[in-house]
Amino acid sequence: MEREHLTRRRLLARLPDEGAPGWTSYRTAGGVPALDKAELDAGDADRLTEIAAASDAGSVMFVRPGETMLVVPPFPVEAADDYAEVYARSLVELLQRPRVVATFLLRLGGFSVGFFRGDAIIDSKTDRRFVKNRHRKGGQSQRRFDRIREKQVHELFGKACIEAREKLGEYEDEIEHVFFGGDRLTLLAFRKECSYFERFGDRVRGRILPVPGDPRRASLDAMPAEIWSSEVYTFGRTEG
Numbered sequence: 001m002e003r004e005h006l007t008r009r010r011l012l013a014r015l016p017d018e019g020a021p022g023w024t025s026y027r028t029a030g031g032v033p034a035l036d037k038a039e040l041d042a043g044d045a046d047r048l049t050e051i052a053a054a055s056d057a058g059s060v061m062f063v064r065p066g067e068t069m070l071v072v073p074p075f076p077v078e079a080a081d082d083y084a085e086v087y088a089r090s091l092v093e094l095l096q097r098p099r100v101v102a103t104f105l106l107r108l109g110g111f112s113v114g115f116f117r118g119d120a121i122i123d124s125k126t127d128r129r130f131v132k133n134r135h136r137k138g139g140q141s142q143r144r145f146d147r148i149r150e151k152q153v154h155e156l157f158g159k160a161c162i163e164a165r166e167k168l169g170e171y172e173d174e175i176e177h178v179f180f181g182g183d184r185l186t187l188l189a190f191r192k193e194c195s196y197f198e199r200f201g202d203r204v205r206g207r208i209l210p211v212p213g214d215p216r217r218a219s220l221d222a223m224p225a226e227i228w229s230s231e232v233y234t235f236g237r238t239e240g
Contacts, residue, residue: 109214181209
């Protein structure tokens with residue numbers, strides 16, 4: 001199995017030709033593609049099933065002689081269906097449809113909130129915050145350090161929650177998808193303190209976007225390419 005993280009442009013260039021001999025299986029979130037047409041050994045079949053079932057966006061499987069490709073797209077597949085040929089049209093439309101998206105990026109060094117229409121940033125806020133690194137000494141010094149650090153983290157979360165509400169509030173009805181990025185454990189802790197994003201319900205995507213270093217405006221600028229990227233798994237690739 002080969003796994004690739006492909007931008008929208010690279011994936012569109014890689015898709016098999018429309019109408020070519022093969023089999024295509026579209027599945028919504030949690031669904032598993034029909035594998036009877038795929039020439040996979042037991043291990044690859046189990047792995048493909050596991051990947052597809054875990055995706056909250058669904059999946060698209062293309063089967064051609066000697067190759068099975070599974071695409072986990074950035075946005076949800078809307079209908080499950082099978083085609084007795086290569087049928088990429090629905091996936092192409094999913095990738096090319098204009099979207100209205102919010103992002104919230106967080107690490108202990110700061111946060112960024114962004115509101116996008118397509119690739120364009122319409123509104124944003126970035127703030128830096130200092131949080132002490134973990135302390136390795138014990139005793140009273142350790143406890144004092146922990147209290148200071150907890151206070152700094154709490155202040156960061158409080159400021160980030162307020163800014164997210166202020167920046168995104170006027171766009172709430174328009175936002176189609178919300179993506180989080182940064183450090184997963186920090187985001188989990190933040191969500192426990194900030195209930196604001198609960199109002200978006202299933203519009204919150206489960207994928208955590210990678211953010212190298214502390215969030216900056218440049219981090220937001222890089223998000224559209226990341227948001228529209230897909231995970232692609234290829235099984236049984238033939239050479240030539």
